[in-house]
């Protein structure tokens with residue numbers, strides 16, 4: 001039986017067929033740099049996500065407006081906003097990303113499942129500054145090709161990994177921004193120990209580490225900070241909170257300052 005990632009990727013193949021028929025061309029737009037934010041701070045960088053629904057949780061919050069949510073993220077000190085653009089599994093939309101980009105002045109991450117150059121071009125047209133490449137969805141050659149393609153367009157590229165082999169592949173292709181997903185995409189089990197396991201090797205390579213998924217409490221944040229994370233990616237905890245400031249306070253107050261990459 002195929003896992004959720006296989007199902008999502010099968011859907012993406014269909015989207016790509018349609019996208020290819022539109023023959024979108026790169027526009028070479030100026031991008032906002034998340035990498036330089038990381039370079040210039042010792043604070044834990046927060047990528048705050050707009051996430052209506054997910055395969056693991058079903059509907060998370062169908063009532064939030066993407067622009068108000070993103071403005072609230074930016075006002076509370078987020079370093080970047082992530083917008084889920086996949087419709088079939090996350091109830092996201094590229095229109096959300098464009099609206100968010102126009103509303104805030106921080107970098108915007110297109111959170112999707114990219115396996116083809118056309119998707120990167122579409123993300124550029126929508127206004128994305130950062131794209132995500134999931135190592136589990138790509139062989140080494142395609143990971144390298146898409147990474148290079150996106151970098152040449154001026155994107156920051158967050159390469160997501162979940163095990164040692166994927167982390168080595170990300171390091172090997174020269175990824176400078178590596179996300180450790182604490183969520184197993186097959187079982188949906190979340191374990192923050194993933195960040196503790198993989199961060200030391202990634203840090204040694206000189207890449208910045210972003211801990212992704214399942215982060216809710218001050219203890220969670222303290223653990224990933226202590227593991228060396230330079231940033232965190234948080235969706236559900238922000239989308240289900242009455243207001244986002246409490247979570248930002250938790251992040252600011254947790255533990256000691258992390259070490260830079």
Ligand SMILES: O=C(O)c1ccccc1NCC(=O)[C@H](O)[C@H](O)COP(=O)(O)O
Pocket residue numbers: 004005049051054055056057181185188212213214215233234235236237
């Ligand atoms: O969230 C899921 O259920 C999911 C399932 C399959 C593939 C990806 C999935 N999530 C994408 C993400 O990476 C998260 O949205 C992101 O890390 C934020 O996680 P959280 O703070 O736990 O909402």
